[in-house]
Each structure stands twice: as structure tokens, then as C-alpha cells.
Amino acid sequence: MATANIKEVARHAGVSLGTVSNVLNRPDTVAPATRQRVLDAISTLGYVRNDSARQLRAGHSRTVAIVVLDVANPFFTDVVRGAEQVVEEAGAMLVVCNSGEDSARERRHLELLEEQRVRGVLITPVGHGPQPNLDKLIDRGIPVVLVDRGTGRANRCSVAVDDVLGGRLAMDHLLDQGHHRIAYLGGPLSIAQVADRHAGAAAAIEERGNGAELRVAVTTNLTVAAGRRAAGELLALPARQRPTAVFCANDLIALGVLQELTARGLRVPADVAIVGYDDIEFADAAAVPLSSVRQPRDQLGRTAAQLLLEEAEPGDAHRHRHVVFQPELVVRRSSDHPRRTRR
Amino acid sequence: MATANIKEVARHAGVSLGTVSNVLNRPDTVAPATRQRVLDAISTLGYVRNDSARQLRAGHSRTVAIVVLDVANPFFTDVVRGAEQVVEEAGAMLVVCNSGEDSARERRHLELLEEQRVRGVLITPVGHGPQPNLDKLIDRGIPVVLVDRGTGRANRCSVAVDDVLGGRLAMDHLLDQGHHRIAYLGGPLSIAQVADRHAGAAAAIEERGNGAELRVAVTTNLTVAAGRRAAGELLALPARQRPTAVFCANDLIALGVLQELTARGLRVPADVAIVGYDDIEFADAAAVPLSSVRQPRDQLGRTAAQLLLEEAEPGDAHRHRHVVFQPELVVRRSSDHPRRTRR
DNA sequence: CCGGCTGGATGAAACGTTTTACCCGCTATA
DNA sequence: TATAGCGGGTAAAACGTTTCATCCAGCCGG
Numbered sequence: 253m254a255t256a257n258i259k260e261v262a263r264h265a266g267v268s269l270g271t272v273s274n275v276l277n278r279p280d281t282v283a284p285a286t287r288q289r290v291l292d293a294i295s296t297l298g299y300v301r302n303d304s305a306r307q308l309r310a311g312h313s314r315t316v317a318i319v320v321l322d323v324a325n326p327f328f329t330d331v332v333r334g335a336e337q338v339v340e341e342a343g344a345m346l347v348v349c350n351s352g353e354d355s356a357r358e359r360r361h362l363e364l365l366e367e368q369r370v371r372g373v374l375i376t377p378v379g380h381g382p383q384p385n386l387d388k389l390i391d392r393g394i395p396v397v398l399v400d401r402g403t404g405r406a407n408r409c410s411v412a413v414d415d416v417l418g419g420r421l422a423m424d425h426l427l428d429q430g431h432h433r434i435a436y437l438g439g440p441l442s443i444a445q446v447a448d449r450h451a452g453a454a455a456a457i458e459e460r461g462n463g464a465e466l467r468v469a470v471t472t473n474l475t476v477a478a479g480r481r482a483a484g485e486l487l488a489l490p491a492r493q494r495p496t497a498v499f500c501a502n503d504l505i506a507l508g509v510l511q512e513l514t515a516r517g518l519r520v521p522a523d524v525a526i527v528g529y530d531d532i533e534f535a536d537a538a539a540v541p542l543s544s545v546r547q548p549r550d551q552l553g554r555t556a557a558q559l560l561l562e563e564a565e566p567g568d569a570h571r572h573r574h575v576v577f578q579p580e581l582v583v584r585r586s587s588d589h590p591r592r593t594r595r
Numbered sequence: 596m597a598t599a600n601i602k603e604v605a606r607h608a609g610v611s612l613g614t615v616s617n618v619l620n621r622p623d624t625v626a627p628a629t630r631q632r633v634l635d636a637i638s639t640l641g642y643v644r645n646d647s648a649r650q651l652r653a654g655h656s657r658t659v660a661i662v663v664l665d666v667a668n669p670f671f672t673d674v675v676r677g678a679e680q681v682v683e684e685a686g687a688m689l690v691v692c693n694s695g696e697d698s699a700r701e702r703r704h705l706e707l708l709e710e711q712r713v714r715g716v717l718i719t720p721v722g723h724g725p726q727p728n729l730d731k732l733i734d735r736g737i738p739v740v741l742v743d744r745g746t747g748r749a750n751r752c753s754v755a756v757d758d759v760l761g762g763r764l765a766m767d768h769l770l771d772q773g774h775h776r777i778a779y780l781g782g783p784l785s786i787a788q789v790a791d792r793h794a795g796a797a798a799a800i801e802e803r804g805n806g807a808e809l810r811v812a813v814t815t816n817l818t819v820a821a822g823r824r825a826a827g828e829l830l831a832l833p834a835r836q837r838p839t840a841v842f843c844a845n846d847l848i849a850l851g852v853l854q855e856l857t858a859r860g861l862r863v864p865a866d867v868a869i870v871g872y873d874d875i876e877f878a879d880a881a882a883v884p885l886s887s888v889r890q891p892r893d894q895l896g897r898t899a900a901q902l903l904l905e906e907a908e909p910g911d912a913h914r915h916r917h918v919v920f921q922p923e924l925v926v927r928r929s930s931d932h933p934r935r936t937r938r
Numbered sequence: 939c940c941g942g943c944t945g946g947a948t949g950a951a952a953c954g955t956t957t958t959a960c961c962c963g964c965t966a967t968a
Numbered sequence: 969t970a971t972a973g974c975g976g977g978t979a980a981a982a983c984g985t986t987t988c989a990t991c992c993a994g995c996c997g998g
Contacts, residue, residue, distance in 0.1 A: 255735060257954055268978045273956060283976060300735075303710040304650035305954035308983050313647065323675055323691070329667035336693060340700075345707055348666070348691040350679060357683075364688055367646040392598060392643075476880035504880075511882045534877060537819035537847075539854045600984055611948045616986060626946060648984035651953050940998090948991075953984105961978075967971085 256297040265293035315345045316560060317365050318374040323350040326532055327549055334553025335374060342561050353378055359385050372560040376400050395563035397556045403574045409559040411552050411575045415445050418545040418579040419452025422499045422527045425581055430591035431497040432464045437482045438501020439470035446501045453499055467495060474501060479508020487516055496524060503528035503535050506542055521589035531582055541584035548577050599640040608636035658688045660708050661717040666693045669875055670892055677896025678717055685904050696721055702728050715903040719743050738906035740899045746917045752902040754895050754918045758788050761888040761922040762795025765842045765870045768924055773934040774840040775807045780825045781844020782813035789844045796842055810838060817844060822851020830859055839867060846871035846878050849885055864932035874925055884927035891920050
């Protein structure tokens with residue numbers, strides 16, 4: 253069932269091969285009558301363009317790749333959706349590759365993508381070190397845009413969200429509500445995001461905390477179970493040292509805290525207020541809807557894709573840009589309970 | 596920076612173009628000395644195979660596509676991970692396409708994939724009707740495997756999970772625990788999965804319920820909020836008509852039920868037992884860990900990919916198969932509380 | 939010494955497009 | 969009337985592989 257090719261279409265329509273190509277690519281340059289004959293031939297033969305041949309001629313494909321650390325992570329799925337939208341509008345195709353935090357798989361993907369002569373690559377690289385693979389791609393003239401990683405590099409564009417600002421927003425809100433003893437829960441601090449969010453929180457309290465105190469409890473990871481444990485430790489403190497508000501490095505921790513506090517008979521937000529981070533889908537559906545810092549994830553993807561397509565555009569010199577988005581605080585019941593200020 | 600091609604490599608190594616190709620594809624047929632010369636040339640020139648040309652010659656690509664209804668849905672992300680594994684082991688590449696439940700986008704994806712001459716397509720089609728697009732692909736000789744949909748078709752393979760059995764498992768478990776008044780919560784019934792799970796539950800109670808009663812509450816959708824509302828309605832019943840156990844069509848509903856019951860002062864599982872469906876990540880992390888029916892999602896993906904690759908294998912006639920997996924009940928605290936049987 | 943075989947290498951064809959240079963007949967303009 | 973321009977079309981080259989038929993040199997058995 254060898255699929256019909258352009259030559260057969262031409263023969264069938266009684267025109268030359270070039271004309272068929274014109275019908276396909278520049279329909280307005282061919283007379284309506286012939287155009288119709290060609291279209292008829294195409295449909296009766298069930299002709300389908302052969303993209304390999306097309307790419308071979310063009311020198312590059314019309315696909316853009318995105319390499320994510322984990323396809324199952326909601327952060328990345330949203331980024332993918334955003335990127336997808338832009339890429340498809342541009343008539344290209346987005347292929348999603350999963351490195352699974354494994355740099356060997358990442359490298360293998362990049363090699364395959366290079367063989368395919370992809371138009372460009374959006375990527376959140378594994379790790380934070382130097383990236384010879386990516387440099388190689390860039391040397392070859394394949395545009396690369398970094399997603400949520402290492403904003404500084406000169407030879408590529410990047411998009412990211414300002415985690416320091418996110419920490420600041422959360423803390424400002426808690427201070428506004430009149431809290432004075434506040435805890436930051438999350439870890440390990442080797443994760444850049446965890447450290448940045450803490451830095452923002454610390455800065456806010458320094459600048460306008462008016463003597464408020466920030467207690468940091470480092471967790472081993474960012475899970476619900478870790479949140480429960482951390483909450484348990486807070487509860488072990490004597491009542492008047494106990495924080496009246498906690499800011500968690502992500503929503504999973506926050507949900508764990510919420511569960512443990514509730515189970516031990518404390519009321520949220522009356523006894524303890526909680527603010528999470530990421531605004532995952534469950535934040536709104538929690539027993540007490542969770543305040544959280546939301547990142548514009550799909551916009552991250554959209555912008556990354558736009559930068560990439562812009563860079564891939566032939567012709568005019570492209571200047572690399574580093575776009576930083578601002579997160580946004582979503583206040584829900586878990587922290588919506590002003591306290592009378594007592595000092 | 597036009598990338599070096601095979602001809603330049605040949606010139607650089609002082610051999611013919613065909614020899615380079617042999618080094619790449621059948622290294623053992625070329626003498627060690629020349630082979631080494633060629634490899635050196637390849638590395639000094641930074642040569643990278645051009646996949647378009649290769650595909651053009653071969654007539655088809657080495658990629659397999661999976662078209663899912665929603666990239667962000669954990670069900671599909673797990674299926675993708677499973678498929679990915681198998682496909683990559685076979686040296687091919689998996690591209691993930693997202694139809695977003697939109698049949699126009701689905702069609703567009705299939706068209707593009709056909710232009711790319713993909714090796715095969717794994718797909719959960721939008722809707723349940725006839726699928727002219729897929730039939731067209733199959734006519735062209737491109738293997739298609741259906742995922743979690745319409746098991747019966749003769750001209751393609753399929754993989755699915757037995758939802759009727761899943762309903763049965765849940766209900767058997769609740770009956771085993773001594774429950775007599777049980778509710779099934781979920782909807783709309785137009786969703787095949789919701790209907791099948793109910794059918795299984797109803798069959799179980801019919802066969803061995805010994806007079807037990809199944810009350811069905813149809814919800815408008817499968818969300819936490821719907822679960823809360825449904826739970827509220829159950830609570831409105833007079834205490835002795837109130838079910839002592841609920842089986843929910845998915846975990847979101849179940850979580851909603853859990854929240855509402857807890858908020859109204861009922862204990863789970865002492866007052867009301869709950870069983871969910873899907874075993875999402877949060878099931879285990881809920882305030883009361885949730886019993887749930889688990890589907891072998893990644894195995895679904897793995898098997899689908901295997902069937903596809905088998906069918907794509909040239910040569911021997913392939914017989915289409917329909918593989919049905921059995922779900923598994925995971926018992927956690929939310930239903931682990933035997934009642935003394937009173938009649 | 940010859941015929942046949944073999945390991946190793948070669949050259950050219952073929953895959954299906956897109957693009958470029960070119961051609962033809964016609965009309966409008968100087 | 970010569971010329972330029974134009975709409976509509978054609979032929980052929982080029983893209984980078986893979987494969988297949990061919991070739992060559994050396995070797996072995998007879």
C-alpha cells in the first residue's frame with residue numbers, strides 16, 4: 253500500500269510535479285481551474301504529504317521539543333499545555349520528552365532530537381551544573397530555551413518564576429494578618445526553590461516584621477508525610493512559643509500540616525494559619541481551602557515557546573532574553589483570619 | 596554552520612560514501628582500520644546523522660505516538676511512562692500528543708502523524724463513536740492500538756482495565772466487612788467507567804449481598820465538590836436509613852465525602868466506611884488513608900506499546916489482540932473496620 | 939596456471955519534496 | 969512595433985541517506 257506521491261498526483265491531474273507543489277505551498281499562484289484538478293487528484297488518490305522528504309529539503313523539521321524532568325508532575329504538565337498552545341498556533345508540533353531526572357536519558361533524548369533536526373528545544377535540565385550537551389546544540393544553531401532554571405546564561409533565553417518574591421508575598425500576607433511567631437517549613441535547602449522561598453520570607457520579616465520571629469524547620473523532602481511530622485514537632489513546643497502561622501515550601505507539606513493540626517484538635521486558621529506554595533489543584537479542595545502562592549505555569553510554557561519560535565525565525569538577529577514571572581498569592585480560608593495585634 | 600554530512604565524512608576519511616554508511620549501520624562488515632578512520636572523521640567533524648534523510652529512504656520513521664485525552668491527568672501520565680519505557684527499549688522514540696478531549700485537535704494530530712509516517716499510534720480516542728480517522732490510518736498500514744476504549748474492534752489491538760470487576764472488588768470488600776446499607780456515588784452514568792463500576796457493584800450485591808441494599812446517588816461530575824454535596828445528601832437521611840459504607844466512582848468524590856463527613860462529626864471508618872477508585876497519589880495521604888481500586892496504569896501503557904511494536908514488526912502476520920487487565924483493591928484505613936453483622 | 943570464492947570497498951540509483959531558473963503567450967506601454 | 973512585464977506553468981537540481989549491484993585483490997584448491 254505504498255502511499256501515493258506527488259508525482260502520481262501530477263500525472264493524474266495532467267500537470268507537472270512542480271505545479272502540485274505549488275498547489276500545496278502557494279495555492280494562490282496557480283490558476284483556479286488547474287488548482288481544482290490537482291486537489292481532486294489529491295483526494296481521489298488519498299495523497300498525504302511525506303514530511304521526511306519535506307524536512308530533508310528544508311534542512312530542519314517543524315517540530316519543537318520540550319524536555320521535562322517528570323511528565324507526571326503537575327507543574328510540567330501545565331507548562332507543556334502552555335507551550336503546546338503557542339507551538340500549535342504556529343503550525344508546528346510539540347513533542348514531549350521525559351528525562352525523569354536522569355541525565356543519561358536526557359542526553360539520549362537530546363541526541364535523537366538533534367538527529368531529527370528539531371526546530372528548537374525547551375528544557376529544564378537535570379541538575380544545575382554546566383551543560384555541555386546544551387552548548388553543543390546551541391553551537392549547531394538549534395535554539396534552546398531554559399525553563400525554570402539558571403537564568404543567567406548569555407547564550408540562551410530563559411524563563412523562570414521569582415521564588416524570592418513568592419516567599420515575600422506569603423510572608424507579607426501573614427504579617428498583615430497580625431502574626432508575630434511564624435514558621436517556615438520545607439527542605440532540603442539544597443533545592444534552589446526551597447532556599448529562594450525562604451530567602452524571600454526572611455527578607456520580608458527582616459524589613460517589616462517589626463520584631464516578628466521566623467522559625468525554620470527543615471524537612472527531608474516535600475511530601476505530605478514530611479508536613480505531618482513537621483507539624484508534630486511544632487506542637488511539641490510550649491504553647492506560647494508555638495507559631496501562630498506557618499508558611500510551607502509547597503502545598504504537599506501544607507496539606508500534611510493541615511491534617512496533623514486538625515487531627516490534634518487545633519483549628520485552622522483560628523489557632524494556626526497556613527500558607528502553601530504552588531497552588532496545586534487540591535489546595536482549593538482541601539478540608540480547609542488552602543492559601544497558596546501560584547505560579548503562572550502555563551504562561552511560563554507559552555512564553556518559553558514564544559521566545560523559542562522567535563529565535564528560530566530565520567533572518568534578523570535575535571537577542572537572548574531572560575523573562576522572570578511574578579507569582580501571585582491566592583488567599584483562601586486557611587490564612588484568612590486577622591489576629592488582634594498584641595505585642 | 597551547515598552540519599557536516601556523510602559525504603564530507605567520507606572525503607575526510609578517504610573512503611567512499613557507502614563505506615561510511617556501513618560503519619554506521621553494519622560496523623562488522625568493514626575492516627577495523629578503515630572503521631577507525633571513519634569514526635575519527637565523524638568525531639572530528641562532529642557529524643550527526645540526518646534522520647529525515649534516513650526516514651525518507653526507509654519509508655517510515657522510528658517514532659511511535661501516543662495521543663491522550665489530557666496530558667495533565669495522572670491516569671494518562673502513568674500510561675505514558677509505561678509506554679515510554681517499552682518504546683525506548685526498542686530504540687524508538689515516543690512522542691506524546693494531547694487531544695484535550697477535542698476531536699478537531701485529535702484529527703489534526705493524526706494528520707500530522709501520518710505525514711510524519713509514524714511507526715504506529717497508541718490512542719484513547721475522543722468519544723466512543725466510529726472512528727473514520729483511525730480507520731484511515733489502519734488502511735494505510737499504520738498500526739493503531741486502542742487504550743482504555745472500545746475493546747471489541749476487529750481491525751486493531753486494544754488494552755483496557757475491567758471496570759466491572761473493579762466495582763465488584765470494592766463491593767465484595769464492603770460486604771465482607773459486614774455492611775448492609777451501602778451507597779454508590781458517582782456520575783454521570785453516561786461515562787462508561789462510571790456505569791461499569793456501578794454494574795460490577797450491583798452484580799456483587801445481587802449475587803451475594805444476602806439482602807443488602809445498594810443506594811445509588813448520581814453526581815453531576817467526578818470532583819471533590821460533588822463528593823461533598825453527595826455526602827451532605829446522605830447525611831440528610833434519617834439515621835437508620837443512612838448507609839454505613841459508600842463506594843465512590845473515583846477518589847476525588849471519595850475525598851469530598853471524607854471531608855464532609857469529618858466536618859459534620861462522623862468518624863471514618865467507624866461510622867461510615869469509604870472506598871474510592873483510581874488510587875491517586877493523594878489516596879494514601881488523605882487525613883484518613885483511603886481504600887481504593889487501583890488500575891495497573893503503567894502496565895496498560897507497556898502492554899499497549901508492546902502490541903504496537905509487535906504489529907509494526909515487518910513480516911509475519913499479526914493477529915490483533917484485546918488485553919483486559921484486572922484492577923486490584925488496596926485496603927487502607929477508610930474501610931478497614933469490620934462491623935458485627937446484625938440483620 | 940586457472941576458476942571460483944571471499945572480504946572489503948565502491949558508485950550510482952532511489953526515496954519524495956521544494957525551489958530555482960526558465961519558458962511561453964499575452965497585454966500594456968512607449 | 970519593439971519591449972517590458974506578468975500570469976501560469978515546466979524541468980531539473982538538490983537535500984542526505986541506504987542499498988544493491990559491481991568490482992578488485994588476494995587466496996585456495998585443483
